[in-house]
Amino acid sequence: MFKVSARTVLELGSELISSDAIAFYELIKNGVDAGTKDGVTIKFKVVLARRDYLELRHTVNRLRNMPDNGNHAEDEFDFEEALAELLDETRARLFSDAGKLYDRAIEFLEDIDDLDEYDAALEEIDALNQVTVSDTGSGMSLEQLETVFLVLGTKSRKEEVDTAFEDGVSEAPYLGEKGIGRLSAMRLGDRLTVRTAREEDETFNILDIDWTDFEDPQKMIEDVTIEPRVGGEKPQPDYSGTDIRVRRLKANWDRNRVERLAVDDFSLLANPIGKPKRHRIAIFWNGERINFARLDKNFLSHAHATLKGEYKIRDGSPELTLRMELVNLGFEHPVEHQIETLKFDDLLAALVGLRQKRSRENKRDVNAAALTDVGPFNFELYWFNRATLRKGRSTGDYQALRKLLDQWMGVRLYRDGFRVYPYGTEDDDWLELDRTALRAKGYALNRIQFVGQVDIGRFSNPHLIDQTNREGLRHTPEEAVLKEAIQLAVDRLRDEMKRVENAFKKNKPRVPTDPTRTKALEQRMKKAIRALARSADEDQREIVAEFEEMREEFSRYAAEARERILELEQDTDQMVAMAGVGLMVEVVAHELARSAEDALDTLNKLQRKNVPEEVRSRLESLRASMKAISKRLRILDPLSVSGRQRKEAFELDELVRDLLSAHEAQFDRHHVKLETHFPDRPVALKAVKGMVAQVIENLVSNSVYWMDIERERKLGFKPLLTIAVEDNPPRVRVTDNGPGISPEYAERVFDLFFSLKDKSRRRGLGLFIAREAAEHNGGALVIDTEIVNREGRYTTFDYRVIGSDE
Template sequence: NKDPELTLRIELNNIGFEHPKEVSIETVSADVLHGALVGPKAKRRRMNKRDIDYAALNSVGPFDFELYWYNRKTQRKGKSTGEYQALRNLLDQWMGIRLYRDGFRVYPYGTEDDDWLELDKTALKSKGYALNRIQLVGQVEIGRLSNPALLDQTNREGLRQTPEEAILKETVQFAVERLRDEMNRITKEQKDAKEPFIADETKTADLEKRMKTAIKSIRKIVPSEHREVVQELELVREEFARFASQARERIADMEKDADQMIAMAGIGLMVEVVAHELTRSAEDALDVLNSLKRKTVPEEIRRRLESLRASMTSISKRLRILDPLSVTGRQRKERFNLDELLNEMLEAHEAQFERHQVKLNILPADRPVQVSAVKGMVVQVLENLISNSLYWLDVEKQRKMSFKPELTISVEDNPPRIRFSDNGPGISEQYKDRVFDLFFSLKDKSRRRGLGLFIAREAAEHNGGALMLDPDAVNDEGRFSTFDYRVVGDNLER
């Protein structure tokens, strides 16, 4: 049997501003589909998500879908009132994503009150464009022979809730998120490409001075009977000077407002990232408590552990409301041994590696590696790399029963760096430039935040270092498998 595969053709044309037409075709392989649509079972249960087994990716059968996004804000441009109203009526009539089986519509999918893909809820939480029901028109096509596991409920109101139905739903949701990702990417690239406006006060002051000199010269040669014309020019000059002064004040106010907005945006990102980090820590603590629950311990300790587990569950739920760091505030650099810090961190994860059955390979440097950096930032980079690897190693283990997960970490010097690799599925060429982008993620939707690797790169750069994928280290499938973390920018004198 051929492994399941998803092909997405994303075409962007006039998403609200002038830009070149963008067409991209990406093939999402089986391992990425497993990570994005299924995810580790334990994680899905904790998030109260319906359990989906990997086999459903095959048993769901082939299906097609086509989605169109219409920006209603720009639809009126260049159209008469009648044309705009007709278009709006057409969009109102066809809005939403409908489901067809062998050409016949399956209800209630795509009706006025139906939001089976949870587009409106997702749009409220999304970063950037709101791809909600009223702006999306599309259809999903299935067949009785091609998709025998997608069965109607007995009352004919929609499909039965099966693993295959969940895969169908989550596949289309994933496609909508990828469309939003690409729209946000194009918007960011276009904005970055624009030349910044620079307010030059010397230009307006020079213009005022030249006008004043010109009017003075005109006054000398203009006959007395035409002096009112000169006076009118003088009034115009004064009016210009006043407007220029007001414009400068307004620019200053706007710059102040922009600074405040940037500060508020920074605070918002801080809450989001801190929540992300705390959520991961809370989930790790819950894993430990759940593993202890299955072991033989005295009754009193068991009761205390159960109480602690209930508290951690409550905290985890509250954090998930916020989840979805800031680059840590002012922290001082300190000189420390990189090898010792790495060993301390890995010892703290020993129980977790044991639970996930991960074999750890550590390749130390020939001699101790001393660095001067913000220790907390180094810890953040490594914690996020560990968390990312464990997720995809879990995914690969679910796919392949004989799979033996391994994590290999080496420390090098000149310049001080840590190379971090695993034997998981790796990162394909089409995503290698995107994995560090803010909010880009290929994990299942319960954990799809797109913050971990973004935080890791920001934290690495805070110390003057860098985090990247090693272009020369690939696995048997030709995918990138190694993160190269240069801890600091310059070599240290010994």
């Protein structure tokens, strides 16, 4: 059997309770779990701050080291005068609002003649400081102090929680269950006194603990004796409750720090946005109540955008509903409302993704089961654009909003209405909002812009469990789903913001590019000027000449404008082309790396083989790999910017065959069965060949990805990709048996930056660029809404390649 040293208790306390805020959090939870009728009261009675105590001790030590203490000449150090100054300084540092404690401290400082007496007085004054956490809950008996409070990791509450869960109770009976929260008192001070009583008790039950008794490294846990005792009579016969009194405080407590603790922590312990639940907290500093802020719901109405999410399990399948409202993005636009629902297939792709991809990126393994096991949860995020607020910096409204935003900013996590630390603290970026905002262009959706919360429950989310050290949830697949679902929602909010920006902020009148319109205006101006010249007298001819010069200048500027517009259109086309090339580089590089790895693996095996037949076999494998590389490299040529811009005559069916041939190795790896349908005769057309290739490549790559997602979801799934080339008009239809596209997103998938892939691949460029490329050739890329799978989702892309006859 293990033997436990007494110091282990101190180590547990320091490791499990990492801050004063968490120490109070645990003590408050204990009061709530005890069923307190009047909430929890925290009373600070402090007459001398810890910092002042330590500084005075330092002064004492310095005086002790002075030469000739009390035996000195008149021109030397005056010890009595120094001691008198020290006493005056000590009195000045006492908190006069401490009432009786102040009076007692003054008494301790009377009739002091030497430093030893002062030392003793200073220790007595420090011992006066205390913090008491009180509740009017069920209280504890003498026996319970012995068998429950003094037993670390007691299982009594856990058993009740487990029983309630099995009985189908909707809410957990306790906020805590680990039985280690009582170590929080150790964090606050060296001395602990527990005074408690049940309603049926006639007297208080007392427990005293001096945590310094555990410091001796030679002591074992059983060498420290702690015994509960019977205390005095209760003030009322029906009283029940518990007082946790801590003395010999370790931290520096003054009024300012208590007020900051109230604002920064206590005001956020209970859910500030939702309905308050049984969590009244009252704080007193030397008898005066400290008021801490309550979130004014009117403040949230000033948010520039809101995002509300509801993750639920419907008929055993997960579903995420997002409600977005865009009120003010910094430019003129109507209030935009967007409601969308992501079903299981969408969530599987966006939150789980491909297993091997997550493994390569050292991400937590998340399986499909975690999407359901995580349980239902809700979140509300309110976004404030600080740039917009800064524009009104001279107004009182700006100052008020900025102050409130500084106080409440962050996204916090609440379980059953009670806060889970450290989520949403000043240094915590658990949703990686800052890092994402730094990478993303456009709107900064970072921590300092958001006020929000996430609500979970002990019973509704049994797999979301606190770490023992109170530093967040345990890293499980379910915790990853919670986090990444909210990150996905924030990405969707950013996408909506960009969509509105593109629709309204950049929706400027199109510049006319038809030269015939400007030429017609010039002709009208000429006729008008000639008419004026015929009817003008001598005095007006100079004005007519001025009009003629203005007409010529207008013509010159119009010609320059047309030339510049043409250049801009060419630049835009080139940017679209280059974006397509950039997108293809990733795909091509991936395939080239795969082929190179195969080739190197083959060569390594050949080095260990001497049999000619095997050498011949390996060489054939190497030749096949290099052939695949060659095909991929040939595809790069028409995808180049210069190649993409040239229209040329080619056969669509031949191009599709070449593209699919280059994917043979990929199809083999992903177990994709390819089914093709080609017309009896060639499909000839004239178009930018590289752009046609880019569209088809994107559709094929997307199909492979989504069928991989489906293969991880369904055992025995056999990926099937169907490519059909048709004539009159020339078109390519791409169908796969993957999860398909929800009708809700039939058009949204073509929007810039819209994507429901996992966050490592969530760029939202592919289909946007593919449609742009299709339209550049005079064609169109759409989803065939007539073809649906069993889930009613669309599975077919229809690419009409209509090349011009130029």
